[in-house]
Amino acid sequence: MIKLEKRTEIIHAALELIAEQGFHAxxxxxxxxxxxxxxxxxxxxxxxKDVLITELYREIEAKILPCLLEGYIEKQPIRExxxxxxxxxxxxxxxxxxxxxxxxxxxxxxxxxxxxxxxxLGRTEKRDAYRELFVEGVAGQVIKDLPLPVLFALSxxxxxxxxxxxxxxxxxxxxxxxxxxxxxxxxxxxx
Amino acid sequence: MIKLEKRTEIIHAALELIAEQGFHAxxxxxxxxxxxxxxxxxxxxxxxKDVLITELYREIEAKILPCLLEGYIEKQPIRExxxxxxxxxxxxxxxxxxxxxxxxxxxxxxxxxxxxxxxxLGRTEKRDAYRELFVEGVAGQVIKDLPLPVLFALSxxxxxxxxxxxxxxxxxxxxxxxxxxxxxxxxxxxx
DNA sequence: AGTTTCGGAATGAACGTTCATTCCTATACC
DNA sequence: GGTATAGGAATGAACGTTCATTCCGAAACT
Numbered sequence: 001m002i003k004l005e006k007r008t009e010i011i012h013a014a015l016e017l018i019a020e021q022g023f024h025a026x027x028x029x030x031x032x033x034x035x036x037x038x039x040x041x042x043x044x045x046x047x048x049k050d051v052l053i054t055e056l057y058r059e060i061e062a063k064i065l066p067c068l069l070e071g072y073i074e075k076q077p078i079r080e081x082x083x084x085x086x087x088x089x090x091x092x093x094x095x096x097x098x099x100x101x102x103x104x105x106x107x108x109x110x111x112x113x114x115x116x117x118x119x120x121l122g123r124t125e126k127r128d129a130y131r132e133l134f135v136e137g138v139a140g141q142v143i144k145d146l147p148l149p150v151l152f153a154l155s156x157x158x159x160x161x162x163x164x165x166x167x168x169x170x171x172x173x174x175x176x177x178x179x180x181x182x183x184x185x186x187x188x189x190x191x
Numbered sequence: 192m193i194k195l196e197k198r199t200e201i202i203h204a205a206l207e208l209i210a211e212q213g214f215h216a217x218x219x220x221x222x223x224x225x226x227x228x229x230x231x232x233x234x235x236x237x238x239x240k241d242v243l244i245t246e247l248y249r250e251i252e253a254k255i256l257p258c259l260l261e262g263y264i265e266k267q268p269i270r271e272x273x274x275x276x277x278x279x280x281x282x283x284x285x286x287x288x289x290x291x292x293x294x295x296x297x298x299x300x301x302x303x304x305x306x307x308x309x310x311x312l313g314r315t316e317k318r319d320a321y322r323e324l325f326v327e328g329v330a331g332q333v334i335k336d337l338p339l340p341v342l343f344a345l346s347x348x349x350x351x352x353x354x355x356x357x358x359x360x361x362x363x364x365x366x367x368x369x370x371x372x373x374x375x376x377x378x379x380x381x382x
Numbered sequence: 383a384g385t386t387t388c389g390g391a392a393t394g395a396a397c398g399t400t401c402a403t404t405c406c407t408a409t410a411c412c
Numbered sequence: 413g414g415t416a417t418a419g420g421a422a423t424g425a426a427c428g429t430t431c432a433t434t435c436c437g438a439a440a441c442t
Binding site: 022024104108109110116144146147149150152153154156157158159160161162165170171177180181184185187188189 | 379
């Protein structure tokens with residue numbers, strides 16, 4: 001339907017503007033014009049700006065999760081599963097830099113602070129995969145016996161930082177460098 | 192002088208509001224009222240909001256650097272120097288959570304993006320201490336031969352992440368946990 | 383010493399701008 | 413022709429900034 005066409009255009013325009021320049025550079029009027037749509041039209045598809053922004057977040061999240069778990073083998077050793085998940089995560093963000101930058105903007109904004117709180121307490125597919133990994137690894141004496149948030153920090157901290165550096169053009173993350181970086185993370189994690 | 196009194200009040204009000212709630216929650220009128228000052232008075236001390244925010248950033252940065260280098264011994268082995276710097280950094284942020292949160296807001300805002308670019312290319316005292324450490328460590332075969340941004344990511348990524356988790360109340364970073372976290376970072380770094 | 387004058391500091395109401403949202407008209411579809 | 417959809421000008425709230433005015437302590441004068 002044309003309805004979905006427009007909705008997609010609006011979402012995509014918002015994604016581009018926010019990812020490239022941040023929320024301050026994405027007023028509704030500009031989103032509308034980049035989407036080739038009238039300002040009022042946006043409100044036929046989204047109740048307000050908050051809804052648009054949150055919906056966009058959810059769409060991105062929903063696309064990432066399956067990619068991470070593709071080829072993921074529960075039976076493999078902890079180390080291999082960690083390498084797999086992390087490699088998939090980095091590759092995904094490298095292929096979709098707009099998504100990465102949008103997520104960064106989102107989590108570092110008022111929109112995302114509540115969600116971050118949920119993340120650490122509640123659960124998400126992605127975090128869950130990692131969480132299970134960590135819990136199992138700690139129990140099996142494979143991973144350091146540190147609080148879960150610290151294990152997350154040791155993994156996601158470096159991974160997101162190198163992704164940012166790549167997206168901003170400070171380094172070039174090829175498969176080899178990604179693998180070496182992830183391996184270094186693992187060495188921090190392992191017992 | 193009374194002049195400095197007011198300036199200090201204004202800076203402190205801005206620090207509190209921005210650190211606690213983000214830039215969106217710190218209009219000039221609110222900064223003024225929290226500082227116990229008229230709205231126009233701010234402009235006697237700062238040309239505009241950008242200047243106020245940047246000045247506040249510089250003041251914080253200037254306070255941190257000396258603390259990191261206190262008791263820092265150039266002659267010590269790389270590992271010990273890394274542990275020292277990192278311990279000092281974490282301790283500082285734990286003691287001054289407002290500074291930490293302000294810096295986070297600052298770097299994740301339009302104000303800070305330009306600066307971050309400078310940081311990675313140019314130089315700062317703090318980053319320089321780490322940078323020298325890394326360069327020396329790579330040359331001496333003590334640290335993995337990875338690009339500098341990756342080494343920074345492996346260090347600051349986890350350190351800032353655990354600090355954030357502590358400040359947000361998800362974990363309690365005591366000296367023992369700090370030391371274990373930093374040790375884990377080092378294991379990722381070392382050859 | 384008491385009174386007046388003076389000047390910089392402080393003030394907050396007012397202004398212009400920006401933005402999200404609404405509303406009414408024009409258009410497309412059946 | 414009647415209904416649903418799109419558009420973009422209109423609206424009002426919020427914000428950073430300005431400026432005419434007030435305030436206050438110190439100098440100057442008697």
